Amino acid sequence: ECLESKEVFELLKQIDSNCLVVIDGAYQEFAKAKDSNKAICPKNLTEMFPNAIYLGTFSKAYGLGGMRVGYGIAKQEIIQSLLKLRPPFNITTLSLAAALEALKDQKHIEKSIQNNLTQMPLFERFATEKGFKYTPSYTNFITYYFESPLDSTQIADYLLQKGMIIRNLASYGLNAIRITLGTEEQNKKFFMLFQQYLENRN
């Protein structure tokens, strides 16, 4: 479930202004592109709620997962306190350089968000055609839920053997998988392999 920004603000209004609230905006770029009602602008957020800090990451829409680089936006007072705690050089020079380059390449990020927007309906349609339930997504991944005899562990193993890594959610007690969307070509391969799996098991 993805809250609307209004709902997030309603929640924040009910929290004591002495209490620091962290808003994790990891998937904000995707959510905002799909539905502007979900958009949280860090500047508006911290103006309205000086006790809030907005966190952004370069690991998702910017494609720099593994670089361990992100950012926080908050009122100066909060940032000053964080600076007292922050170890020197807590982000590597290389990660910072990569983040700066990623920021400059707005075309690339727009393309990757657009790709996600056009590919997501294909994953929804595939699920509907096959009769799987799914969670409507405001991110770059989608969750498929299966019913017996389909088994998420078998499916994940099959795809892995074919060279495709998806997340099996069995360890969460769910007969479900989580798929991170790729390029059009990668996604086509996923549908093809999944179709193959379904046909072979009959």
Ligand SMILES: *Cc1c(COP(=O)(O)O)cnc(C)c1O
């Ligand atoms: C990916 C992610 C982050 C940030 O990850 P980093 O690689 O540490 O920047 C934060 N919150 C959620 C929910 C995420 O999925």
